[in-house]
Amino acid sequence: MAKKLIQQSKKSTQKESVGISDSGEKWLPWALAALAFIVFSTGLSNQLLGVDDHTATVDNPAVRDFQIFNGFNLGMYAPITWIGYQIAYILGKDSPNWYHLLSALVHAFNVVLVFRLFRRLDSSFTVSALLALFFAIHPLQVESVSWIAGFSTPLFSMFYLLACSWYLQYAEKGESRFYNYALLGFVLACLSKSAAVTLPLTLVLMDWWLKRPLNDRQRLLRYAPFFLIALLFGLLTVYSRNASGINMSDGTQLNVLERILVLCYTPVFYWAKILIPTKLNIYYSFDSIKTDFIWAYYAATAVLALVLWGAWKLRSKARFVLFGVLFFLAQISVMLPFRAMGTFELCADHYNYLASIGIFFILISGFQALAKTRPSLFGALTWIAGIWTIALLVLTILQIRVWKDTITVVNQAIDNGFHQNGRLYEARGTAYATEKRDVTNALKDYSQAIRINPTLWDSYKFRGNLFGLQKMYDRSIEDLSVYIDHYPQGVRELYNRALSYANLGRNQEAIADLNRAIEIDPVFARAYRARGNCYLNIGETEKGNADLAKYDSLEK
Numbered sequence: 001m002a003k004k005l006i007q008q009s010k011k012s013t014q015k016e017s018v019g020i021s022d023s024g025e026k027w028l029p030w031a032l033a034a035l036a037f038i039v040f041s042t043g044l045s046n047q048l049l050g051v052d053d054h055t056a057t058v059d060n061p062a063v064r065d066f067q068i069f070n071g072f073n074l075g076m077y078a079p080i081t082w083i084g085y086q087i088a089y090i091l092g093k094d095s096p097n098w099y100h101l102l103s104a105l106v107h108a109f110n111v112v113l114v115f116r117l118f119r120r121l122d123s124s125f126t127v128s129a130l131l132a133l134f135f136a137i138h139p140l141q142v143e144s145v146s147w148i149a150g151f152s153t154p155l156f157s158m159f160y161l162l163a164c165s166w167y168l169q170y171a172e173k174g175e176s177r178f179y180n181y182a183l184l185g186f187v188l189a190c191l192s193k194s195a196a197v198t199l200p201l202t203l204v205l206m207d208w209w210l211k212r213p214l215n216d217r218q219r220l221l222r223y224a225p226f227f228l229i230a231l232l233f234g235l236l237t238v239y240s241r242n243a244s245g246i247n248m249s250d251g252t253q254l255n256v257l258e259r260i261l262v263l264c265y266t267p268v269f270y271w272a273k274i275l276i277p278t279k280l281n282i283y284y285s286f287d288s289i290k291t292d293f294i295w296a297y298y299a300a301t302a303v304l305a306l307v308l309w310g311a312w313k314l315r316s317k318a319r320f321v322l323f324g325v326l327f328f329l330a331q332i333s334v335m336l337p338f339r340a341m342g343t344f345e346l347c348a349d350h351y352n353y354l355a356s357i358g359i360f361f362i363l364i365s366g367f368q369a370l371a372k373t374r375p376s377l378f379g380a381l382t383w384i385a386g387i388w389t390i391a392l393l394v395l396t397i398l399q400i401r402v403w404k405d406t407i408t409v410v411n412q413a414i415d416n417g418f419h420q421n422g423r424l425y426e427a428r429g430t431a432y433a434t435e436k437r438d439v440t441n442a443l444k445d446y447s448q449a450i451r452i453n454p455t456l457w458d459s460y461k462f463r464g465n466l467f468g469l470q471k472m473y474d475r476s477i478e479d480l481s482v483y484i485d486h487y488p489q490g491v492r493e494l495y496n497r498a499l500s501y502a503n504l505g506r507n508q509e510a511i512a513d514l515n516r517a518i519e520i521d522p523v524f525a526r527a528y529r530a531r532g533n534c535y536l537n538i539g540e541t542e543k544g545n546a547d548l549a550k551y552d553s554l555e556k
Helices: 002-011 028-043 079-092 096-120 125-137 141-146 152-173 176-190 194-209 217-243 256-275 295-313 319-335 349-373 375-402 406-415 423-434 439-452 457-469 473-486 491-503 507-520 525-537 541-555
Strands: none
Touching (some): 028 125, 125 349, 125 375, 194 319, 319 349, 375 406, 406 423, 491 507, 507 525
């Protein structure tokens, strides 16, 4: 049977040294997509996380109030992603199931697109199938697919892969409609996530792989609109981050040498996680990087230089190595830590969603090359590849379970030494407060977050609110005042501070806060009730009754 499969493979237009029959050209990619969906459907019941999920979905005005093309969210302009969230929101409001279902479906479809793209790139049936398989089930994909706030990654990738395929169809057939489709797909990808701006680099790389002349004038003109669109969306991203008030510095002062070491370390770190995907975390924040430049950073620089040198030396005998490395680097090029684009995220699993394909391509093509030149190794290599594949599947299922709730996913990161400059303590504190009703641990985590990073204003807000519930009114006022100093339009915080003032008998200060709250939000009913009670407490009966009447009218 094995001989027959290899004979069939040799008869196909794509030559293979070891083969899976290409008789499954139509059904196999869909079978792999089904496998991906089944694997990730084990996380359909996972909760909305306290790390960006609510902000991206139910608390996002673009989703909740159908303001799709207005404003920014989490420092991004991603209306196509918001439309996806809106579909899930219409179907289930704050139910996480619909968001997870949508993400799993998009990822499954991307599996098919990866297979078809590499078939268009003249890859054999075997290479394309194995690429799609590893793309479908690798543990690094869990963050992109199981994190609701990460939905923009599989969604932009879908349009990205479609644009690549349409571009190749245009190059093959010369029909302008495919070129227009590719441009449209690129725009939709950028409107899903700005990371899509790397597409022009991928187009150039694909033409190089297919041995098309890159200095052809007509070809350069065809690239031009893609590079222009990439530039415009890149500038939009910088603007959206600034407009959203996100700090564009990384919070760590690195000199030139340290910055180079960090840049070189990052891709090597990713390669290690692709090969051995253990100890995966929601953040790799490198909080102590300034003081702990250990040998690994220097070693990574040497490894990167060696890999690039080797890929270049093998560009004639083994072009797949250079192609795979360049494909990987093209995808992560705008996510490398030249500077932070908000939080100090030097590394993140979801940056590898498409980039990992380049490494898979090297591994699979290298396997085939070794099997061809060293047939005696074929059996051992097959066993190693099989065990690795099974391990990937098991680790992915386990990692999906890690993402079941905020506390579990944050515990994993904190236990592995990453707290993202205090933000993960803040996220876990919120989970303790809202999901577990565990005020004691919530207060501990908010306090730890503030100790690490005194500029985490939301931690003051959350801790201040909890102090109020615990009748620790002085401490509540202290924390809420810190928050209000930075966010003076915080209506709920003004209201909560007023309640603490009132409970301490400081009615005039409470009335001052409630006046500000009502000025900002004239239909905030509870503020009228609280102010009315404060007026009654100081003997201003007429004003008190008027406010209580206003409260009754608003509540009807």
